Amino acid sequence: MAQYSRVAGSVALITLQNPPVNALSAAVRQGIVDTVERALRDPEVNSVVICGQNGKFCGGADIKEFGRQMSGPPLVPMIHAIEAGHKPMVAAIEGVALGGGLELALGCHYRIAHSKARLGLPEVSLGLLPAAGGSQRLPRLIGVPAALDLITTGRHVTAAEALKLGIVDQVTDHNTVDVAVKFVQSVAGQSMDSRRLSTRPCPSLPNLDAVFEGVMQRVRQSARGAIAPVACVQAVRAAATLPYPQGMEREKELMGTLFTSGQARALQYCFFAQRAVGKWSLPSGARWDTSKAMPISKAAVIGLGTMGRGITVALAQTGVSVVAVDTQERQLAEAKQAVSGMLERMAQKRGSAPPLGLVHYSNNLQAAADADLVIEAVFEDMALKESVFQQLSAICKPGTFLCTNTSGLDVDRLASHTRRPELVVGMHFFAPAHVMKLLEVVCGPRSSPEAVATAMQLGKKMGKVSVAVGNCPGFVGNRMLKPYVEQANFLLEEGATPELVDQVLEDFGFAMGVFRMSDLSGLDVGWRIRKADKLTDPSVPAGQPVRVRQGRRYSPLADLICEQGRFGQKTGQGWYHYDKPGGRVARSDPWLHSFLEEYRARHGLVARHIDHQEVLERCLYVLINEGFRILDDGIAAGPEDIDAIYVFGYGWPRHRGGPMFYASMVGLARVLERLEHYHQAHPDVPHLQPCRLLRRLVASGSPPVQRWREVIKRLHSQL
Numbered sequence: 001m002a003q004y005s006r007v008a009g010s011v012a013l014i015t016l017q018n019p020p021v022n023a024l025s026a027a028v029r030q031g032i033v034d035t036v037e038r039a040l041r042d043p044e045v046n047s048v049v050i051c052g053q054n055g056k057f058c059g060g061a062d063i064k065e066f067g068r069q070m071s072g073p074p075l076v077p078m079i080h081a082i083e084a085g086h087k088p089m090v091a092a093i094e095g096v097a098l099g100g101g102l103e104l105a106l107g108c109h110y111r112i113a114h115s116k117a118r119l120g121l122p123e124v125s126l127g128l129l130p131a132a133g134g135s136q137r138l139p140r141l142i143g144v145p146a147a148l149d150l151i152t153t154g155r156h157v158t159a160a161e162a163l164k165l166g167i168v169d170q171v172t173d174h175n176t177v178d179v180a181v182k183f184v185q186s187v188a189g190q191s192m193d194s195r196r197l198s199t200r201p202c203p204s205l206p207n208l209d210a211v212f213e214g215v216m217q218r219v220r221q222s223a224r225g226a227i228a229p230v231a232c233v234q235a236v237r238a239a240a241t242l243p244y245p246q247g248m249e250r251e252k253e254l255m256g257t258l259f260t261s262g263q264a265r266a267l268q269y270c271f272f273a274q275r276a277v278g279k280w281s282l283p284s285g286a287r288w289d290t291s292k293a294m295p296i297s298k299a300a301v302i303g304l305g306t307m308g309r310g311i312t313v314a315l316a317q318t319g320v321s322v323v324a325v326d327t328q329e330r331q332l333a334e335a336k337q338a339v340s341g342m343l344e345r346m347a348q349k350r351g352s353a354p355p356l357g358l359v360h361y362s363n364n365l366q367a368a369a370d371a372d373l374v375i376e377a378v379f380e381d382m383a384l385k386e387s388v389f390q391q392l393s394a395i396c397k398p399g400t401f402l403c404t405n406t407s408g409l410d411v412d413r414l415a416s417h418t419r420r421p422e423l424v425v426g427m428h429f430f431a432p433a434h435v436m437k438l439l440e441v442v443c444g445p446r447s448s449p450e451a452v453a454t455a456m457q458l459g460k461k462m463g464k465v466s467v468a469v470g471n472c473p474g475f476v477g478n479r480m481l482k483p484y485v486e487q488a489n490f491l492l493e494e495g496a497t498p499e500l501v502d503q504v505l506e507d508f509g510f511a512m513g514v515f516r517m518s519d520l521s522g523l524d525v526g527w528r529i530r531k532a533d534k535l536t537d538p539s540v541p542a543g544q545p546v547r548v549r550q551g552r553r554y555s556p557l558a559d560l561i562c563e564q565g566r567f568g569q570k571t572g573q574g575w576y577h578y579d580k581p582g583g584r585v586a587r588s589d590p591w592l593h594s595f596l597e598e599y600r601a602r603h604g605l606v607a608r609h610i611d612h613q614e615v616l617e618r619c620l621y622v623l624i625n626e627g628f629r630i631l632d633d634g635i636a637a638g639p640e641d642i643d644a645i646y647v648f649g650y651g652w653p654r655h656r657g658g659p660m661f662y663a664s665m666v667g668l669a670r671v672l673e674r675l676e677h678y679h680q681a682h683p684d685v686p687h688l689q690p691c692r693l694l695r696r697l698v699a700s701g702s703p704p705v706q707r708w709r710e711v712i713k714r715l716h717s718q719l
C-alpha cells in the first residue's frame, strides 16, 4: 500500500506502507503507480516527496513474492514514470533504501537521507542483479568503479558515504520528510531534465576494457562459482558501453537467467534460513518469543588461548565489560597484548576509539565472581573443564550463566559439576571468534529457557548468527564434519590425493578443501580427540586389523601424519608442505605422496582411479546423511538450522544453500540411491548407511525442504 496526502499546500507526500521494511509487494507497487499518477494529475500539487512508514524508506522488492507467479505492476515502468514525471520528486530516505528501494530512489530527481540511513544494492546476495534500472542508473550517477564495487559486493553504505559517492544530494540529522518537503518546494517549477539519470551519459573511463577485464577476473575468483556477481559486472558493462534503452534490455536479459536459477533459490533460502534460526524452539516447549533473555553487562572469559582471546574481543566490541582470566601469567601477558592489538586494529579500520577500557585481566578465577555470564574457553579436556565448572559454581554470584566454548564435549556433564545446571549452556564459537559469524548455542536437557534465550541474545548482539542445537558429541557442525573427513581419508587410502579431494571440493565452492582446512585448523586437534575416544590407542586388542576400530573401518592415516610431527600450517607440514611454520601457501608434498604409496603397499591396498563425482558424492552425501540423523534425533530443529551452521561456520558455498537445501536440489531419491550404492561397496562404513529420515522423506514423495519439519513431526508423533 501507499498512502497519499497533501502537505505544505502543494506537496504530495507518498508514504510506502508495508511493515516491517516497506518491501515493494504487488500492493505497494500498485499503490505507488496510483499515487504518482494522482500527484502528476492534481493541479494543486507542484512537487512530490516519497517516503516510507515507520522510519524505513524501503527494503527492496518483496523477496517472498519471488517464488510465486508475479502479479501487480512491474517495477521498471513504475520507476520510469517517476523519473519522467514533470513535477520534481524527492526520495526522503530514513532507515534503509536497499535493492528495489534504492532503485526507486534513483528514479526520483533528488535523494535526501537521514544520517543514520543505510543504502545499497544487495541483490547479488540473493542471486540477482539490480534489474529495476539500478545497474544502469547507478554507474551514470557515481561512475563505473564505485558502481561496480557496490553492485558486485552488495555492501550497504552509510548516508555519509552515500553523500561522498554522490548517491544522495543531502544528509540530515533532522526529520528527513520535513527537510525533503522544504527542499522540493524550492525546486518546484524547475526543469528536471538534468536530474533524470537515464538521460545522462555514463562518466567516461580510460582503459574501459582493461578495467572490466580486471574486475571480471577478480569477481570470478571470489565468486567461487556464483553466477550473480558475474552477471552484475556484465550489466554494468552494458551501462558503460550501450545507450540506456539497450542497457536496460541487457539488464533484463541477464536478470532473466538469474531469476529462475537454482543459485537464486539457494541464496533466497539462506536469507530466510538466517532469520528462521532466530525463532528457536526446544523439545521442552521453550521458545524464542516466550523466554526471557537476561541483560549481560559484565562477562568473564576463562582461558586465553586463541578462542578465549577472540571471544574477549568480540564481547568488548559489543560494549560488554569483560574480565579475561588465565591462571598462567605468561599466557595472560601474551593475551593482553594480542587482545589490545586486535581491538586497536579493528578500531583503526572503523575510525573510532578502541574499547580497551572494557577489558580487565586477572590470573585469578575469583575475578569472575560478579560476572553476569562466564564463557569457559580452556583447553579441550573434559577433566580440566569439569574442574573449572566446579570452581565457577562455588565462586560466581547466584544467577551467573555458566557457558562453555567446548566444540563437542558433553555440556550436560559439565552442568552436573555445578549447583546450577539450569544456568549452563554451550556457546560454541568458531575461530577466529571475533570474525566468524556462527555461534552454536548448545542446550543441555537441564538448560533453562532463560539461559538459552540469554546466550542467543548475546550472540545476536555480538553480530553472530546464533543457532540453538541439542547436546550430543560434536553438536551439529562437528558431528557432521566427522564422517566427511573420514570419507576424505578413506579416499586417500583407495587412491586419491589430498590435491584431488581439495580440488573437487573447492570447485564445488568451498573456500577450502578438507585437507587444506585441516592443515589450517591444526591436525593435532583431531588427534587429541581420537586419542580421548580411544581410537588411536596402541593397545588395540591383539589381532584387531589396524584399519578397523570399534568394529568399523578406520583410517589411521591422520594419526600417522601426526606421529611424524606434521600438524599442518603451524609446523610447516601436514597434508601439504609450507615454506615455513605458520606459512599459508599449501604446496604439493612429494613426501606425502610416497608416504601414501608405502601405506597402501603395507596394507595391500591397490590404488584405483577415483573420479570427481565419486569424491564429491562420498564426501557430501555422507555429511548430509548425518544431517538427516541429527534432524531425526532432534538435535537440530529443522534443516534451516543445519544449513545456517554450514554456511556461516564451515565455508559451505552460500549459493548452494547449505547441505540440506543442496540435498533437496539434487533430489532426495538420488541422494538415497547413491548412499545405498556406496554403502553396498563399503559395508564396514556405517555412516554411509542411509538414515531412516531420508528414507521416510523419499517415501513421502520428497517434499521441499521448507516442509521437512512437518514430516519430522509426523514421524516422531508416530513413534
Ligand SMILES: CC/C=C\C/C=C/C(=O)SCCNC(=O)CCNC(=O)[C@H](O)C(C)(C)COP(=O)(O)OP(=O)(O)OC[C@H]1O[C@@H](n2cnc3c(N)ncnc32)[C@H](O)[C@@H]1OP(=O)(O)O
Pocket: 020, 021, 023, 059, 060, 061, 062, 063, 064, 075, 096, 098, 099, 100, 101, 122, 123, 126, 128, 129, 130, 131, 132, 272, 275, 276
Ligand atoms: C523483479 C525484481 C526486479 C528488481 C530487482 C530488485 C530486487 C530486490 O530489491 S531484491 C531485495 C533487496 N533487498 C534486500 O536484500 C534487503 C533484505 N533485507 C535486509 O537486508 C534486512 O531485512 C533489513 C536491513 C532491511 C532489515 O534488517 P533487520 O532490521 O535486522 O530485520 P530483519 O532482517 O530481521 O527483517 C525483518 C523482517 O522483514 C523481512 N524482510 C526484510 N526484507 C525483506 C524483503 N525485501 N522482502 C520481504 N521480506 C523482507 C524479513 O524476512 C523479516 O521477516 P520475519 O520477521 O518474518 O522473519
